[in-house]
Amino acid sequence: MSEETKTLTQEDENKLIAQRREKLTALRENGTAFPNDFRRDSLAAGLHGLYQDKTTEELETMQVRVSVAGRMMAKRVMGKASFTKLQDMSGQIQLFLQRDNLPEGVYNEGFKKWDVGDLIGAEGVMFRTKTGELSIKVDKVRLLTKALRPLPEKFHGLTDTETRYRQRYVDLIMNWDVKETFKLRAKIIAFIREYFNEHEFMEVETPMMQVIPGGATAKPFETFHNALDLAMYLRIAPELYLKRLVVGGFERVFEINRSFRNEGVSTRHNPEFTMLEFYQAYADYHDLMDLTEDLLRRLATDVLGSATVKYQGEEHDFSRPFKRMTVFDSILEYNNDITAADISSIEAARKVAEALSIPMKNSYGLGKIQLEIFEKTVEHRLKDPTFITEYPKEVSPLARCNDTNPFVTDRFELFVGGREIANGFSELNDPEDQAERFRKQVMEKEAGDDEAMHYDADYIRALEHGMPPTAGEGIGIDRLVMLLTDQPSIRDVILFPHMRQEAEPQD
């Protein structure tokens, strides 16, 4: 037993657990502690679906025999008869147990001694109680797994956020809506997968451990491969590998998986997060905006069942065309006191930024300053779905330059509810331009920006073989799920969010 396990066990041991442990010991002596030979034929929700419309008399005539298994969530004993609520993966169903309808001793020596939280299996006949609740009249019942720890109080449940995240298993047992959120998350991801498969994209898996972390500006996690004697990084994005595949001739690829960024945690950031990235050859960023709009609209209507997405008290109609606006125009639109001239020269823009008390570095060019002003004054106000386009080249080291205005790139980001949901652009497939931009990033890294990109020579080599004109996009799945499930914190859509270490009891 490890030191940590020992302290945890000793600290948490209390009378309630000790009593249950004694019951378990008795079960062990009977040789029936952890059986695995019970098989059920029905789920709670399935039974409700099949028999909710049947009357007491119909059920009496039908004599439907079922077996169910799950966790005992409530137990109400009234002398020689009892009710209990059984919870399985689908929902809950009430069981009715009578001493005289069970084999000798099962009721008094078994059931009455079991605890709320125990896992049981039961067989019986469907019926309706006097109050009309669909239930099972049980004639066989077994304890399948003894729960040593008591569940939280049944009425208020588990509300302490810290315990909910640290002991998600208890949260899932007690809070059905939490389960629903994660079921919805699974549905959203399944729908996205289906959508891209239908559009002839191929799902791929690219390295999560990379020698040169690329595809985004962010601080990576470092690790080490002993056998290869090689320093490695957890990926911050799959982008450069996916584009290598486009070079290789997989002209439509997508990947849904984790990326890692060595940054703080907040309601919007988890160190590991799930991203969808996809690349389509012979398409540009306008095509991807159209695709994104269609995808989100169908997600809302097909998965949520409504084109209107409610998020934190605000409604967003996904059936209407999403707004499209350039970074430049959006700054003017949301700042009445800023003129076009104010953000068209670096000197003027610097003054605007200083007035907004944005911390500035000498290395910032006009593009970076514009983006800072945008993030400070516009971003959080973009509630309804809005594509912001034409990001400055300076802050878009992997995006293709605009043909008419080389200061900006053919890039967009999608905002909903004041949050960035997606980022896409026509890809830079000019290897010489890309090499030049990598060199610029390396200079910034050497100047102290630890989020700046590395020079990836193999990626340049791939581009030198010729990447078809391509557009690519990344969508933050966690944030998308937050939006579609109306959750205010990223921790509510990640099953096991990262937290600080639990405090160790001091000796």
Place this chain on the structure above:
RNA sequence: GGGUCAUUAGCUCAGCUGGUAGAGCAGGAGACUCUUAAUCUCUUGGUCCGGGGUUCGAAUCCCUGAUGACCCA
């Protein structure tokens, strides 16, 4: 990184100006064959987050640390 708030029984929470730490649920014993936050009687249970300090006396006031939530950068 900065600010605000929180941490008391297994869970959900009270605890006022500093004066013997409480309730409900859960648990234990008993009653009860249609309950559903079942009910009724009796009852067990505490490192008041940790560490310092002030005081005759601290869950309460002060300092410090830990963890969490929210806001800001």
